[in-house]
Every structure is written in C-alpha cells, then in structure tokens.
Amino acid sequence: MSDWIDTVAWNAEGLVPAVAQDAASGEVLMLAWMNREALERTVASGEAHYWSRSRKALWKKGETSGHVQRVLEVRIDCDADAVLLRVESVKGIACHTGRRRCFFNRLEGAGGERRWVATDPVIASGDASDA
Amino acid sequence: MSDWIDTVAWNAEGLVPAVAQDAASGEVLMLAWMNREALERTVASGEAHYWSRSRKALWKKGETSGHVQRVLEVRIDCDADAVLLRVESVKGIACHTGRRRCFFNRLEGAGGERRWVATDPVIASGDASDA
Numbered sequence: 001m002s003d004w005i006d007t008v009a010w011n012a013e014g015l016v017p018a019v020a021q022d023a024a025s026g027e028v029l030m031l032a033w034m035n036r037e038a039l040e041r042t043v044a045s046g047e048a049h050y051w052s053r054s055r056k057a058l059w060k061k062g063e064t065s066g067h068v069q070r071v072l073e074v075r076i077d078c079d080a081d082a083v084l085l086r087v088e089s090v091k092g093i094a095c096h097t098g099r100r101r102c103f104f105n106r107l108e109g110a111g112g113e114r115r116w117v118a119t120d121p122v123i124a125s126g127d128a129s130d131a
Numbered sequence: 132m133s134d135w136i137d138t139v140a141w142n143a144e145g146l147v148p149a150v151a152q153d154a155a156s157g158e159v160l161m162l163a164w165m166n167r168e169a170l171e172r173t174v175a176s177g178e179a180h181y182w183s184r185s186r187k188a189l190w191k192k193g194e195t196s197g198h199v200q201r202v203l204e205v206r207i208d209c210d211a212d213a214v215l216l217r218v219e220s221v222k223g224i225a226c227h228t229g230r231r232r233c234f235f236n237r238l239e240g241a242g243g244e245r246r247w248v249a250t251d252p253v254i255a256s257g258d259a260s261d262a
Contacts (some may be wrong), residue, residue, distance in 0.1 A: 019150050026156075043238065102208035102213075106205070115134070115135055
C-alpha cells in the first residue's frame with residue numbers, strides 16, 4: 001500500500017517543499033524539495049533525501065559530506081502540499097556553507113536601511129555539492 | 132533603498148515559500164507563499180502577509196479571523212529562495228482548520244501500513260477564507 005504517498009499534493013513539477021527542523025533545538029534548518037522517490041526513500045531509510053532542482057537529481061543529504069539527517073518524524077500540512085521533517089542533524093551542519101542552518105541571514109535595520117546580516121558562524125568547511 | 136528585497140530569488144511565478152515558526156514554542160506553524168508585495172508589507176507592518184496561489188490574491192494573515200501573526204524576525208536562506216518568519220501567533224491558531232499549526236498530520240506506522248494521523252486538536256472554528 002502506498003496510499004500515504006498519494007495523499008501528497010505534488011506541484012506541476014512533481015515536487016513538494018520540505019522543511020527540516022532540528023528535533024532537539026527546534027531550529028528550522030533548511031527548506032528543500034522532494035519528489036515522490038525522495039519522500040519514499042526518506043521514509044524507508046529514515047534519512048532525509050531531497051530532489052535537487054538545479055542538478056535535477058535525487059540527493060541523499062550528507063551522502064558525501066556526512067551531514068546526514070536522521071528523520072524522527074514526518075509531517076504534512078493541512079493542504080498536503082508541504083512536508084515537515086523533524087531531524088537529528090548528524091554533524092550539526094545543515095547548510096552547504098558549513099553553517100548549522102541555511103537560514104543564517106536575518107533582516108536587520110529599519111525603514112530605508114534594511115539589510116540581510118549573516119548571524120551564524122561557519123562551523124565546517126562547506127561542500128556545495130552536498131549540503 | 133529596496134536592495135534587501137531584490138536579494139530574494141523569486142521563482143518563475145514571482146513567489147518565494149515562507150515558513151512561519153512560533154517564536155515562543157519553536158513549533159513550525161505553516162508554509163505559505165509570498166510575492167514581493169507580501170514580503171514588503173510583512174516587513175513594513177510587522178504582520179505576516181502572504182500570497183494565496185488559489186485565490187491569486189494578497190492575503191493578510193488573520194485579516195478576518197483575527198489570527199494575526201506578529202513578525203519578530205525575518206530570515207532568508209543561503210540561496211535566498213526561502214523565507215523564515217519567527218512570529219507570535221496572536222490567538223494561537225495558524226491553520227484554517229482551527230488548529231494551532233497546519234502540520235498536524237504525522238506519518239505513523241511501518242512498512243506497508245503507513246498512514247497520516249491528525250495529532251492536534253481543533254481549538255477554534257475554522258475559517259477557510261482566512262487561515
């Protein structure tokens with residue numbers, strides 16, 4: 001039975017956005033995309049797989065970097081068009097820039113003086129090919 | 132100066148996915164979409180605005196329901212193609228089904244017996260026109 005996966009409202013490209021949240025800290029680590037195979041493999045293996053839109057390839061998170069995400073929980077939203085993963089971020093790095101999370105840029109300032117400021121340090125050397 | 136908004140990597144439809152996270156609990160509440168105007172209004176007003184893809188309309192969260200999201204922080208990811216809002220969910224409801232969050236369905240079971248199970252109670256009567 002694969003009814004559960006047929007519930008997902010894939011977009012016109014057969015993809016769904018997936019948010020990875022650190023299960024321990026609650027931090028939102030990243031937003032990536034999944035196709036059907038990525039979600040199936042994520043659920044079957046317990047490790048996050050995504051679809052790279054730029055490389056047009058299935059991508060196991062941490063395949064070369066070792067920054068694997070162990071998936072503790074898979075959720076879907078009310079419209080079934082977004083996925084939420086609660087994960088353990090094995091080496092504590094989610095971002096290909098070597099940061100803990102991809103959302104490291106915060107909007108600061110006011111009025112006409114707003115700008116994005118990187119708030120998080122680089123912990124590990126980045127590996128753009130395998131975030 | 133609107134440089135900060137020009138940093139955003141809008142998709143082909145001029146949209147970017149935006150994740151709203153409860154600033155107090157850390158709970159991921161919802162994923163919605165923003166166009167340029169929605170993000171500008173969110174930042175200018177301090178209250179979350181989104182773009183409804185189904186209604187093709189700008190949408191102030193809570194405009195009729197009162198379930199306003201006060202925005203404490205706006206973040207953007209490494210590729211500038213996803214936004215993260217840390218919000219106060221004014222009446223504690225983010226979902227149009229009347230639940231605290233839209234991600235109320237958890238994948239449960241194993242092997243061929245997996246299914247989505249709603250884990251969260253309905254707190255308020257829903258208002259589909261204004262989640």
